[in-house]
Amino acid sequence: MPELPEVEIIVRGLRGPLVGRTFTGVTVRWPNSVKTPVPELQATLPGQTIEQITRRAKYLWFHLSGGDSLFLHLKMSGDLLVLPVTEPDDPHVRTIFDLDNDHQLRFKDTRKFGRVYLVRNPNAVIGRLGPEPLADDFLPADFAALFARRRGRLKPLLLNQKFIAGIGNIYADESCFAAGLDPRRTADTLSADDLGRLYHAIRQALTAGIVHKGASLDSVYRGGEFQNHFRVYGRTGQPCLRCGAEIQRVVLGGRSTHFCSTCQR
DNA sequence: CTAAAATCCTGGTGGC
DNA sequence: TGCCACCAGGATTTTA
CATH class of the missing domain: 1.10.8.50 (Helicase, Ruva Protein; domain 3)
Known part of the structure; x- marks a missing residue:
């Protein structure tokens, strides 16, 4: 359900708590949602700092210090929570990203349609998308x-x-x-x-x-x-x-x- | 090229 | 009250 406006709002809300934070680990509970091999994700993501978060279409795009891009797509029922590690667990959380400040980015997704991608080349995920309808130069x-x-x-x-x-x-x-x-x-x-x-x-x-x-x-x-x-x-x-x-x-x-x-x- | 159908999923709902 | 069929839908894949 989240479309361009909803994703844009979510991105804006995540910048404050997440930009500048460094990933320290990843837990994958529903492997089907992760389009990068899980061992590769767990080997590559920790240590990378979130330099910026932007949006392309309905994708959230985390620009990482190591030059990689982490893309999250919420699809139908996805939601993102930034919570202290002490916060109680939720059965619908499918992927947990550990941060360097005793907080976690939790990808909650009841219907399991959401997707996670960690790629070196962003075009592998967003390369075939049409134009952004709200871009200044879209006339x-x-x-x-x-x-x-x-x-x-x-x-x-x-x-x-x-x-x-x-x-x-x-x-x-x-x-x-x-x-x-x-x-x-x-x-x-x-x-x-x-x-x-x-x-x-x-x-x-x-x-x-x-x-x-x-x-x-x-x-x-x-x-x-x-x-x-x-x-x-x-x-x-x-x-x-x-x-x-x-x-x-x-x-x-x-x-x-x-x-x-x-x-x- | 277009298009319809199937696929992946679970929770909520409406019918009986 | 309980059970079940069905619906919702983003994006991809398959089939025509």
């Missing part, structure tokens, strides 16, 4: 250019991280509503005007998500309250806040898709 013309020669449906394209990075189910639906576009439209039917509206809708939806400190959903409370501002996501059968028609739900690309068939064409 309407860049967005429109993505649609050239594409013929897929709009919603699955927005969820495709190779097409554009960081958008998930919530912000895809909210962006299509704000742009007045039916998520079932195919890319080659969108006019220049449609693409202009969609560009601004995506940027505004993601920015609003960050301003509201993300959405708290999926029983993972993150402090945000953007969930109180959804206009279509999760509102199946309820009246459209703009026209009053019932919000529809269809499945596109295997994902629940919520929209107003009156306002979105």
